[in-house]
Amino acid sequence: MATETEADREFTTTDVSHLETEQSTREKTLLWVDDHLKWLMTLPAVLILFALTFYPLVRALQMSTMQFLPTGTTFVGAQNYVDLLSNEAFINSLVVTAQFVGIAVGIEFLLGFGIALLLNKKIKLRGLWQTLILIPMILSPTVIGLIWRLLYAPNGLLDYIVAPLTGGANVGWVSETSVALYSVILTDIWQWTPLVVLVLFAGLQSVPDNISEAAVMDGASRWQRFLHITLPYLKSLIVLVLIIRLVDALRVFAKVFVLTRGGPGSATNVISMQMYRTAFRFSNFGEASAMAVSLLVVVLILAMSFVKIANVEFGS
Amino acid sequence: MTTKQDTTTDALPYEQPSGFEKFRETLDEYGVSKAVTYGLLGVFLVWTLFPIYWLVTATLKTRQTLLSFPPMWIPWNFHFENYVQLFAQRPDFIQFIINSAIITITTTVIATTIGAMAAYAFVTFDYPYDLDFHLPFYILSTRFMPPIVTVIPLFVIFRGIGLVNTLPGLILVYTMFNIPFAVWMMKGFFEEVPDSLIESAMIDGHTHLGAFFKIVVPLVKPGLIASAIFTIIITWNELLFAVILALNSNAMTVPVGLASFVTKFSVQWINMSVGATIALVPVLLFAFVARQQLVRGFSMGAVGK
Numbered sequence: 001m002a003t004e005t006e007a008d009r010e011f012t013t014t015d016v017s018h019l020e021t022e023q024s025t026r027e028k029t030l031l032w033v034d035d036h037l038k039w040l041m042t043l044p045a046v047l048i049l050f051a052l053t054f055y056p057l058v059r060a061l062q063m064s065t066m067q068f069l070p071t072g073t074t075f076v077g078a079q080n081y082v083d084l085l086s087n088e089a090f091i092n093s094l095v096v097t098a099q100f101v102g103i104a105v106g107i108e109f110l111l112g113f114g115i116a117l118l119l120n121k122k123i124k125l126r127g128l129w130q131t132l133i134l135i136p137m138i139l140s141p142t143v144i145g146l147i148w149r150l151l152y153a154p155n156g157l158l159d160y161i162v163a164p165l166t167g168g169a170n171v172g173w174v175s176e177t178s179v180a181l182y183s184v185i186l187t188d189i190w191q192w193t194p195l196v197v198l199v200l201f202a203g204l205q206s207v208p209d210n211i212s213e214a215a216v217m218d219g220a221s222r223w224q225r226f227l228h229i230t231l232p233y234l235k236s237l238i239v240l241v242l243i244i245r246l247v248d249a250l251r252v253f254a255k256v257f258v259l260t261r262g263g264p265g266s267a268t269n270v271i272s273m274q275m276y277r278t279a280f281r282f283s284n285f286g287e288a289s290a291m292a293v294s295l296l297v298v299v300l301i302l303a304m305s306f307v308k309i310a311n312v313e314f315g316s
Numbered sequence: 317m318t319t320k321q322d323t324t325t326d327a328l329p330y331e332q333p334s335g336f337e338k339f340r341e342t343l344d345e346y347g348v349s350k351a352v353t354y355g356l357l358g359v360f361l362v363w364t365l366f367p368i369y370w371l372v373t374a375t376l377k378t379r380q381t382l383l384s385f386p387p388m389w390i391p392w393n394f395h396f397e398n399y400v401q402l403f404a405q406r407p408d409f410i411q412f413i414i415n416s417a418i419i420t421i422t423t424t425v426i427a428t429t430i431g432a433m434a435a436y437a438f439v440t441f442d443y444p445y446d447l448d449f450h451l452p453f454y455i456l457s458t459r460f461m462p463p464i465v466t467v468i469p470l471f472v473i474f475r476g477i478g479l480v481n482t483l484p485g486l487i488l489v490y491t492m493f494n495i496p497f498a499v500w501m502m503k504g505f506f507e508e509v510p511d512s513l514i515e516s517a518m519i520d521g522h523t524h525l526g527a528f529f530k531i532v533v534p535l536v537k538p539g540l541i542a543s544a545i546f547t548i549i550i551t552w553n554e555l556l557f558a559v560i561l562a563l564n565s566n567a568m569t570v571p572v573g574l575a576s577f578v579t580k581f582s583v584q585w586i587n588m589s590v591g592a593t594i595a596l597v598p599v600l601l602f603a604f605v606a607r608q609q610l611v612r613g614f615s616m617g618a619v620g621k
Contacts, residue, residue, distance in 0.1 A: 034524045038441035042451060045434035045495050052470065052492035053458045059469035115360055118353050129357065131607050133364050137614060138603045139596060140553030142571040146592045147371045149578060150585070155383045157370060163385075194364065198611045221337055244615065251462035254555035258575050272464040272556070279468045280560060292465040303460050 057296070064289035080290035090291060092266050093274035099181060100270055101249040104188040108245060109238075111189070112196025119197065120204040130201070133194040141191070145258025148187040149174065152259070174260050177267045184259055184268050188252065196241055203237040204230065243306045247299055271295055368596075374589040375399065382585050402590040408565050409591060412573035415562075416552060418483055419569060423490040424547045428540060430491070431498020436528065438499070439506040440514075452499060459496040467560050474561060481566050489557050494547040501546065501613055505539030506532070542609030545602045549610075552599060570595045 033040060064080050066073045084090050119129060136144065151158050152173035159170050173183040207230055215225050231238075253272040256262060262269035262277065269277075271291070279288035343349040374382055375398050376391040403410060438452045470489065471480065479485035509532055517527035533540070555571040562568045574595060577588035603610060 030523050030525070037524050038437050038443065041433040041437035044430040045455060045499065046451065048430065048488075048492050049455055049458055049495060052489060053461060053466055056466040056469035056473065059473060060465060063469060063472065115357070118357055121353050123353070123357070129361065131604070132361060134603065134607055134610060135368065135600070136364060138549050138599055138610060139368075140555070140571055140574075140599065142553070142555045142574050143371075143592045143596050146574060146578065146588055147367045149583065150371060150374060150589065151367060153383050153583070153585070155385055157387050160385060160387050190363070190367065195611070195614055199615045202611070222340070223336075241615065247460050247462075251464060253464065254571070254575075257555065257559070258578055261580055263580070272462065275464050275468065276560075279471075285468060285472065288468050292462075292468055295462055296465050299460060299462060 060289045068285045097271045104185045105245045115197045116200040136191045141254035145255045180267045199241045203234045416570040420551045427491045427494035431495045435499045435502035498543045501543040505536040542606045545606040546613040
């Protein structure tokens with residue numbers, strides 16, 4: 001009996017003390033979590049981005065100074081960068097990318113702005129219009145490449161449409177050196193004009209009516225109102241949509257991969273494609289990394305100068 | 317209203333309307349301007365939607381009618397067997413769909429959770445050294461980084477630690493890829509939650525973390541759904557990382573499978589069309605649910621709430 005009670009007591013005391021310590025550790029943990037919440041909540045995001053963007057960037061920088069050989073790697077300093085300057089394929093890919101970005105983004109902007117202005121008039125079922133033109137930008141660039149590959153097919157729909165002009169001959173949309181880049185550009189315009197439309201339309205909607213009305217009272221013509229009220233009001237959105245399109249167009253890959261694989265020859269060999277070829281077809285990781293670092297510098301300069309221009313203009 | 321106000325320009329003595337303006341007003345009177353507006357928008361709409369119609373109807377045609385002169389505008393005989401044939405001829409395509417689904421769902425859950433937590437912290441807390449400005453700026457700046465820049469070193473790193481050709485490898489990369497979007501989209505939603513709600517919950521005995529889950533998360537549910545859908549669409553669509561980091565069917569995704577229907581020399585037209593149509597369906601479904609938020613995501617939040 002005595003042993004039993006003692007055992008019981010012992011059990012209860014240990015049990016209670018165990019509970020007490022557990023509760024207090026639980027409370028302590030919760031308090032500790034709350035105290036450090038601001039760090040704990042950001043830690044996963046910062047760690048993942050650090051490990052998967054910052055660290056690879058450092059590695060890219062390091063790899064760009066090395067030559068990868070079957071026997072191992074050797075440090076070559078700036079040699080990869082020097083080689084880039086005389087690498088015709090690389091320089092050609094810069095030219096192709098510049099053409100692609102310039103023409104595609106230019107047309108997307110002008111066309112998109114025009115459509116946004118039309119949409120800003122009194123239009124029935126505007127919500128439906130907006131939803132429907134949104135579709136291309138959410139589709140996979142791969143699927144878009146395939147859709148247009150089908151349209152560009154020999155004896156395909158586009159050949160039929162332009163047949164009166166070509167006398168029935170196939171254009172060779174993706175197989176003719178002089179045409180292929182424009183076919184890729186047309187596909188990009190199809191996908192991304194809607195983004196310009198939707199962003200600028202949202203901006204147009206936020207132009208306050210009273211300013212416009214006051215301008216009408218002052219006798220401003222439509223063109224004057226557009227130039228002196230609408231355009232300054234939209235400036236920040238215009239800069240933003242141009243940056244987004246520019247940066248995204250610079251890294252185009254999937255559409256080119258599916259439509260032309262960079263060909264025919266090197267007609268559509270944009271910089272991402274050239275880097276992909278250099279690294280994964282020719283296993284030249286050093287030179288590909290040098291290209292990557294150069295591209296990043298260009299993107300940074302572009303993005304920063306755009307922001308600067310925007311800031312200066314907002315200031316005045 | 318605007319057209320009426322425009323005519324008041326005539327009444328003003330000091331600014332005579334230009335010839336162009338007069339021409340516009342004449343057009344307006346006859347409703348021509350309106351017709352032109354609808355006409356142009358109509359053309360744009362057809363241009364936008366027709367290619368998708370062309371792809372989807374291609375799946376119902378035969379090899380002969382797919383590329384015929386003149387084209388078959390409407391497929392009168394529906395060849396649904398094309399869908400069966402894809403899976404018969406390419407049994408690996410079902411594996412691609414499973415891989416894509418696993419990667420997309422896992423990435424969405426992780427990226428949305430991590431991104432939302434970070435966004436909440438940046439909105440709520442004060443950090444030393446202006447980190448509450450610099451950290452989100454750093455996170456968002458990764459959005460501008462061309463993926464090809466990181467994918468080459470990532471391939472080398474992943475090959476070293478055995479993550480090439482694995483689902484976790486792709487999930488990790490896509491989580492990284494989507495966190496900036498989640499942070500960017502969620503920030504706006506958290507800013508709208510009044511501080512007083514959290515404070516009163518904490519007075520009621522909740523911990524801050526408890527209050528976050530019980531009070532804040534339910535309030536920003538629409539934002540969570542929107543950024544989840546945005547993540548789903550981006551991940552499901554992605555090709556570059558997948559084409560480099562998933563070389564065999566262990567981890568190959570739908571876009572890689574689709575790209576394999578097109579080689580330099582030939583295209584499997586029917587299979588390609590069917591596969592692309594299948595890949596397009598989930599994206600369209602999700603997009604219609606979150607169409608308002610999508611532009612916000614694509615435009616980095618510049619377009620209002």
